[in-house]
Amino acid sequence: MKPKGWKDLPPGSxxxxxxxxxxxxxxxxxxxxxxxxxxxxxxxxxxxxxxPDMAIKVKDGKRExxxxxxxxxxGICARECPGKKGQKAIIMVEEGK
Amino acid sequence: xxxxxxxxGNEAVANALRQANPDxxxxxxxxxxxxxxQRFSGFVADxxxxxxxxxxxxEHSAMxxxxxxxxxxxxxxxxxxxxxxxxxxxxxxIAAGDRLPIVMPLVNRALSAPLNIHxxxxxxMGARDSGWIQLWSENAQEAYDNTxxxxxxxxxxxxxxxxxxxxxxxxxxxxxxxxxxxxxxxVKNFIGEFKQLNPLLDVEHPVSYGPLIxxxxxxxxxxxxxxxxTKVSKVVxxxxxxxxxxxxxxxxxxxxxxxxxxDIALVILNSAAGTAKDAVDQFRDRGIRAGLVKPRLFRPFxxxxxxDALKSAKAICVMDRADSFGGFGPMxxxxxxxxxxxxxxxxLINKIYGLGGRDFLPEHAELVLSxxxxxxxxxxxxxxxxxxxxxx
Numbered sequence: 090m091k092p093k094g095w096k097d098l099p100p101g102s103x104x105x106x107x108x109x110x111x112x113x114x115x116x117x118x119x120x121x122x123x124x125x126x127x128x129x130x131x132x133x134x135x136x137x138x139x140x141p142d143m144a145i146k147v148k149d150g151k152r153e154x155x156x157x158x159x160x161x162x163x164g165i166c167a168r169e170c171p172g173k174k175g176q177k178a179i180i181m182v183e184e185g186k
Numbered sequence: 187x188x189x190x191x192x193x194x195g196n197e198a199v200a201n202a203l204r205q206a207n208p209d210x211x212x213x214x215x216x217x218x219x220x221x222x223x224q225r226f227s228g229f230v231a232d233x234x235x236x237x238x239x240x241x242x243x244x245e246h247s248a249m250x251x252x253x254x255x256x257x258x259x260x261x262x263x264x265x266x267x268x269x270x271x272x273x274x275x276x277x278x279x280i281a282a283g284d285r286l287p288i289v290m291p292l293v294n295r296a297l298s299a300p301l302n303i304h305x306x307x308x309x310x311m312g313a314r315d316s317g318w319i320q321l322w323s324e325n326a327q328e329a330y331d332n333t334x335x336x337x338x339x340x341x342x343x344x345x346x347x348x349x350x351x352x353x354x355x356x357x358x359x360x361x362x363x364x365x366x367x368x369x370x371x372x373v374k375n376f377i378g379e380f381k382q383l384n385p386l387l388d389v390e391h392p393v394s395y396g397p398l399i400x401x402x403x404x405x406x407x408x409x410x411x412x413x414x415x416t417k418v419s420k421v422v423x424x425x426x427x428x429x430x431x432x433x434x435x436x437x438x439x440x441x442x443x444x445x446x447x448x449d450i451a452l453v454i455l456n457s458a459a460g461t462a463k464d465a466v467d468q469f470r471d472r473g474i475r476a477g478l479v480k481p482r483l484f485r486p487f488x489x490x491x492x493x494d495a496l497k498s499a500k501a502i503c504v505m506d507r508a509d510s511f512g513g514f515g516p517m518x519x520x521x522x523x524x525x526x527x528x529x530x531x532x533x534l535i536n537k538i539y540g541l542g543g544r545d546f547l548p549e550h551a552e553l554v555l556s557x558x559x560x561x562x563x564x565x566x567x568x569x570x571x572x573x574x575x576x577x578x
Contacts, residue, residue, distance in 0.1 A: 095413070098410050103284070105391070107392040
């Protein structure tokens, strides 16, 4: 897509299309990546509740894989995860490793 | 039919705001503006306007509430002076960048320190680069007329920018003058209904104001903001032409006074221009070809038009009621830029006067004109920047 020139812009940088933020993939901001460990997951959905970026996909009441297009790697999910018998179901791994 | 009244500048401006009947007013008191909002709050209490009055805890909040209300889709006003404008600082840029047509009378007052409540132009000149349109007013009549025209200019669909209407603190705001009020109906027809553009409260068409714009697009927005400013002069003149039809009073981008064949000229804003015109008349009576420019539209500044108006002048003094410490006065810098447009180089000197409400007297204008006559004759400036009416 050709980048917009100044003549193409709406006045006052107003965004007139709702929901257009989904076109801006913020996953590239991530330094640490959350990794889901299904065998330790009790499906409490704390991660889904706490995630500020709606980056945890849920289907039929059960969590699935992370949506890495929007996960910024804040680590809140890993911190809140109760895990199973002291074993976390989400661990943070440095990107590129 | 116009109604002739004897009122203060503040009273006249408050009456103009009543006639415009804004949807929202967010106000915080500060001398010498307080009187405007006090009177306006009286109109609200008496049911003379349909305005929601928001009493806030600071000017930063006043301008923030104005931004919200204006983005919401209403006609919005506030008023301030001096430190109040300084506290609004960051939100001024947001109002302009978001293209919100807020109208704000600014009763010009000096900035601290030292603390001073009297009139000078330091506050308005400081907001020069905020993206607001600025109209400056010599007297109560002009302040009233400019306030009414400000709504038309701000709300014009090609413009949608906030407008500041400047008048001198105390000298105009608190002095009683004879002025002519227009009838309420005439004003209503002149200003017209407020038209919304992308209102936040239209839930059928949701919009977002104030997004994060990174280096890939920010400069394009700033370029577009400059572009809209280039359209303002035409709108100001069109609105002035309509205003003349209902008032009989003519306004331009600036007021040229006895300039046609002038050898020497003053450039001076607001109330002091009235005093200076008397001195120009005296010099004309003595056969000295003196003239004067009183800018009205300071942002955007009409460089080419003022350069053309000053084309015959050999020596010009730009009088600034504000200073840039370590630099020339703000108006001087504009006129120096304007002089580059036609490639002519008159001798251009700068006098700083009237800071903190110090009186500008006819003899001050006469001294400057005498000096200009000498400069024009000798072709040499004695000094380029000087303070007048100050004790050694």
